[in-house]
Amino acid sequence: MAGQPLLTVRDLVVEFPTRRGALRVVDGVSLDIAPGEVLGVVGESGAGKSQTGAAIIGLLEPPGRIAGGAVHLEGQRLDTLSGEQWRRVRGRRIGAVFQDPLTSLNPLYTVGRQLTETIRTHLDMTEAQARARARALLGEVGIPAAGERLDAYPHQFSGGMRQRVVIALALCANPRLIIADEPTTALDVSIQAQITALLKRLCRDHGTAVMLITHDMGVIAETADRVAVMYAGRLVETGPVDAVVNRPLHPYTEGLMACIPTMHDRPPRLAQIEGAMPAPRAMPPGCAFHPRCPLAMEPCVSMRPPMVARPPSAAACWVRAPEPEPVS
Amino acid sequence: MTAPRDGIGAPGGEAVLVRLRGVTKHFDVSPPLLARLLEGRRRQVLKAVDGLDLDVARGRTTALVGESGCGKSTVARLLVTLYRPTAGDMIFEGVDIGRLRDRRALAPLRRRMQMIFQDPFASLNPRWRVGRIIAEPIRAHGLLDDPAAIRRRVAELLEHVGLRAADAERFPHEFSGGQRQRISIARGLASSPHFLVCDEPTSALDVSVQAQILNLLRDLQRDLGLTYLVISHDLAVVRFMADTIGVMYLGRLCEVAPADLLFARPRHPYTRLLMETVPDLRRPDRDRQPLAGEVPSPLDPPPGCAFHTRCPLADDRCRQERPGLRDDGAGQVACHAVEEGRLPAWRGAGMPGG
Numbered sequence: 190m191a192g193q194p195l196l197t198v199r200d201l202v203v204e205f206p207t208r209r210g211a212l213r214v215v216d217g218v219s220l221d222i223a224p225g226e227v228l229g230v231v232g233e234s235g236a237g238k239s240q241t242g243a244a245i246i247g248l249l250e251p252p253g254r255i256a257g258g259a260v261h262l263e264g265q266r267l268d269t270l271s272g273e274q275w276r277r278v279r280g281r282r283i284g285a286v287f288q289d290p291l292t293s294l295n296p297l298y299t300v301g302r303q304l305t306e307t308i309r310t311h312l313d314m315t316e317a318q319a320r321a322r323a324r325a326l327l328g329e330v331g332i333p334a335a336g337e338r339l340d341a342y343p344h345q346f347s348g349g350m351r352q353r354v355v356i357a358l359a360l361c362a363n364p365r366l367i368i369a370d371e372p373t374t375a376l377d378v379s380i381q382a383q384i385t386a387l388l389k390r391l392c393r394d395h396g397t398a399v400m401l402i403t404h405d406m407g408v409i410a411e412t413a414d415r416v417a418v419m420y421a422g423r424l425v426e427t428g429p430v431d432a433v434v435n436r437p438l439h440p441y442t443e444g445l446m447a448c449i450p451t452m453h454d455r456p457p458r459l460a461q462i463e464g465a466m467p468a469p470r471a472m473p474p475g476c477a478f479h480p481r482c483p484l485a486m487e488p489c490v491s492m493r494p495p496m497v498a499r500p501p502s503a504a505a506c507w508v509r510a511p512e513p514e515p516v517s
Numbered sequence: 518m519t520a521p522r523d524g525i526g527a528p529g530g531e532a533v534l535v536r537l538r539g540v541t542k543h544f545d546v547s548p549p550l551l552a553r554l555l556e557g558r559r560r561q562v563l564k565a566v567d568g569l570d571l572d573v574a575r576g577r578t579t580a581l582v583g584e585s586g587c588g589k590s591t592v593a594r595l596l597v598t599l600y601r602p603t604a605g606d607m608i609f610e611g612v613d614i615g616r617l618r619d620r621r622a623l624a625p626l627r628r629r630m631q632m633i634f635q636d637p638f639a640s641l642n643p644r645w646r647v648g649r650i651i652a653e654p655i656r657a658h659g660l661l662d663d664p665a666a667i668r669r670r671v672a673e674l675l676e677h678v679g680l681r682a683a684d685a686e687r688f689p690h691e692f693s694g695g696q697r698q699r700i701s702i703a704r705g706l707a708s709s710p711h712f713l714v715c716d717e718p719t720s721a722l723d724v725s726v727q728a729q730i731l732n733l734l735r736d737l738q739r740d741l742g743l744t745y746l747v748i749s750h751d752l753a754v755v756r757f758m759a760d761t762i763g764v765m766y767l768g769r770l771c772e773v774a775p776a777d778l779l780f781a782r783p784r785h786p787y788t789r790l791l792m793e794t795v796p797d798l799r800r801p802d803r804d805r806q807p808l809a810g811e812v813p814s815p816l817d818p819p820p821g822c823a824f825h826t827r828c829p830l831a832d833d834r835c836r837q838e839r840p841g842l843r844d845d846g847a848g849q850v851a852c853h854a855v856e857e858g859r860l861p862a863w864r865g866a867g868m869p870g871g
Contacts, residue, residue, distance in 0.1 A: 233723035233724065233725060233726075234694075234723055331809075347811055349811055350811075377584035377585055377750070377812065378584065378750065378752075378791060378794055378795050379584065379790060379791065379794045379807070379808070379810075379811075379812075380811060381794070381796075382794040382795075382796070382805060382807035383807045383809065385796075385805075386805055386806070386807050404723065404724070405796070406724070406798045407795065407796030407797055407798050407801070408796050410796060410797075410798050410801035411796045411801040411802060411803050411805060412803075434798060434799075434801075444725065445724065445725060446798065448724055448725050448727070448728035449724050449728075449753070449798055450727075450728070450731070450753040450754055450756060450757040451753050451756070451797055451798060451799055452752050452753050452756050452780060452792065452795065452797060453756075453780075453797065453799065453800065454756075455756055455757055455776070455777075456757075458732050458735070459728040459731055459732055459757065460728065461725065461728040461729045461732060462725040462728075463729075465693040465695060465696075465726065466723075
């Protein structure tokens with residue numbers, strides 16, 4: 190990656206304290222996002238991808254907390270910020286788009302009021318200037334008759350249009366990074382394509398980077414520049430999207446790609462990964478994937494594999510990416 | 518399976534297991550009477566399913582695909598008699614199940630059709646042990662009396678769906694989503710049905726688990742000769758499961774065709790829109806220019822062809838005259854452009870313009 194990364198995450202650990210000890214839902218995740226880059230974060234439910242996103246933007250659901258590691262945005266450390274300091278970063282320099290647009294919109298205020306309020310919180314603008322910007326943003330995200338729609342309430346928009354409003358809200362203060370957590374999952378397929386295309390176009394136009402968290406590999410294949418694959422709270426593989434989809438290194442990534450049905454053929458059977466992802470409380474020793482892995486060997490069951498570069502990708506796997514000098 | 522089965526995929530049986538003709542379901546969603554009287558608000562009828570004709574072939578998989586609000590789940594609920602049709606015929610094994618009013622007359626038919634629901638977290642009683650959940654249809658239909666025989670049958674069903682006989686003693690919360698969906702399938706099979714209606718059977722599951730469940734459903738069909746109606750919004754799932762596919766839009770079928778033909782040469786512009794907009798892992802289109810527009814409200818569907826508001830081929834006739842489903846040997850399509858021969862050639866999903 191050329192130049193300075195916009196966001197760096199190093200050895201991030203997220204824990205939920207419980208009466209029976211802390212549950213570790215994100216376990217040593219390190220990743221970088223370059224300015225203007227779309228990083229796809231994929232994994233199945235419980236893989237820790239949403240918790241990673243929430244930790245980066247300072248919105249972990251209590252009692253969840255960052256128990257280790259560091260997050261830097263353009264050199265500024267984020268994970269140690271106080272609530273008040275966070276409010277100046279969130280919205281201003283990092284925007285968020287979540288799965289359900291209704292959770293991001295206040296049902297009691299018009300869309301225009303929510304937009305102008307957000308704009309004026311972060312940018313030094315008069316009411317009239319903010320309203321003009323709000324109208325321009327609504328137009329930019331493809332809402333017809335933007336001027337009139339400013340005075341409409343969220344319930345008067347369709348699901349797809351609401352998600353456009355949320356994207357406008359995230360873009361209010363021209364942030365450098367948008368965390369989009371399953372932004373199209375609640376939408377119908379024909380609307381999904383519109384929203385991903387919109388997100389891609391806006392970020393290209395504004396030079397905004399995106400961390401796109403999703404379980405949908407098809408969306409990733411069409412949208413992301415690079416992909417990070419998570420399994421059981423850990424990163425198992427990162428690399429350019431084409432390499433991860435077509436030449437996966439990690440056996441989990443390989444299994445995941447193979448078991449996705451496609452419209453283009455009808456095999457007699459789908460490839461399947463036996464078993465299920467372990468719960469945080471029942472994490473196996475060594476590589477978390479070894480109980481389901483067809484390639485598992487001796488070190489896999491006892492030692493946790495480190496991320497090892499295998500250009501253009503990197504993977505945490507003793508078999509596919511052993512260390513240059515194996516410790517034996 | 519040792520339990521009695523009534524001629525599943527029976528040789529000599531009719532090729533069509535379920536025949537739907539003009540099936541219609543309207544929901545009255547009017548404001549309350551007082552609001553209508555005092556505020557002058559109008560009656561409102563939601564035409565969830567509007568004149569559906571469909572044959573479900575015995576021993577095969579028929580799928581209904583479409584976006585939310587197209588009425589596909591209403592069809593599923595009509596078929597298993599959870600809803601009663603407003604009009605039309607639903608012939609299952611020679612009996613019009615939509616017209617049967619007598620619960621006792623319905624019971625034997627109900628035993629031969631079962632439904633698998635989308636959410637295995639909501640469809641299993643959390644307070645019952647798995648054994649009791651699976652035995653419920655056996656008891657409800659009085660298929661076996663002897664507790665030991667019921668236990669044996671439950672154990673057999675559990676093993677058939679890839680679980681262990683001992684799992685009968687556990688509670689649903691002890692299982693993962695995929696295992697719960699296996700329990701739902703075991704319960705669905707408990708009364709030895711011929712016909713399974715699967716409403717989004719894997720939408721709540723992760724892809725690696727989805728593959729396990731889809732493989733299981735296909736194995737069961739092969740072993741037991743089951744007939745499936747699969748309801749799904751996911752074209753890739755439908756591609757893997759179905760022999761015949763019906764595409765629905767706003768309560769109506771716009772195209773019905775054998776699966777291979779439909780994917781090789783989709784004809785209805787809506788079918789083409791769906792195929793073009795689904796991102797495909799193996800053939801990603803990174804410069805996609807998606808078609809604008811949204812599904813109109815089913816409360817106020819457009820006149821003429823319901824799709825004309827989003828259709829690149831729409832003309833005056835499409836805006837006024839509703840196209841009927843026409844069979845021309847290569848499948849059924851409801852489209853004036855197809856009938857008039859003004860449909861452009863299909864260049865494959867991922868290509869611009871249909």
